[in-house]
Amino acid sequence: MTQGFKNSVLALRAQQISESRREFNARGGKMDRCEQCLIAKHYCICGGAEYASCDAAVCLLMYHNESFKPSNTGRLIAEIVPDNYAFRWDRTSPDPALLALLNNDKYQPFVIFPAEDVETDRVVTQVEPVAGKTPLFIFLDGTWREAKKMIRKSPYLD
Template sequence: MSRYCEQCGKAKKACICSWIEVIDAKTELLILQHPSEVKRAIGTARILTLSLPNAKLFVGEDFSEHYELNVLLNDPMRDVYLIYPGEGAIPVSELTDSVVTKEKIRTLILLDGTWKKAYKMWQLSGNLHQLPTVSLDNAEQGNYRIRKSPKEQGVSTVEAGYLALSALEGDSNKFEPLLNVFSRMIEYQIRQMPEGVFERNYK
């Protein structure tokens, strides 16, 4: 008998499924997950795929030849954007409905991994280089209290999804359940730490 939940992939005692609320988003999310994130107890990508019916997750490092992703990228009925900071990135606050043809599916790609691994994924995946990039200009300090980020405004994958969807669809309350699950997951992990570990290492 498996120790892991078949739905969320986490240990059964840390299962997040009972906290999930299904949200009807107009925007499609494609999550490209680095293999090192698959078994990570504090990974957040699964919150998005469980909560959003039109979110898909693919695992890999080099997606250049990824058949299913390339089919989606080459679909003329999709407008695809990569959430990735850098020179020339469009602030998400400027990516309004006026930018997207009404008949097309608006699709956002998230890279799920550390900054270093996400950068390597982008470097290796030449099919992503043709995409317009989007920066999260609405991001403040993330709530990923048990995972350090080298970026002052570094956010988790689920926070990035929440910020992007809230900006594009103009309704942060609608997507608040994503953060609620994230917060409860973090609180659970903190409670499992030996006394004093969180205070010494993360505060």
């Protein structure tokens, strides 16, 4: 899984490991895993990952320990989309780099979330590109319950 660009989820995971005071232990924690894809080494998919040319950027707003989970698909998205960002969600102190990204004139942000769980005025059914702006798709990365909490408690995503 080595492309010519940075996988922001792996960078976030490395940062969280460096800040952690204890080891992340979960189901399957003793399995011998690939350090990149976190899949069991004999099923490693790193050699098959291919760069996807796209005219959009991706931002993964990750619930607390999501970057450590082998089942996390955000890491795979960040592996193939070159313009990718990952941040740990924080209700009270969002990362200043996240806020700067959301306010960057280069991007046109869209939060990807089921329509039935948000106010109707926030629902977009078709992306209308704005000249000179790159769509920035923001994925709330966690369980459905965590994602609902993230959308409700994050006024900066309005």
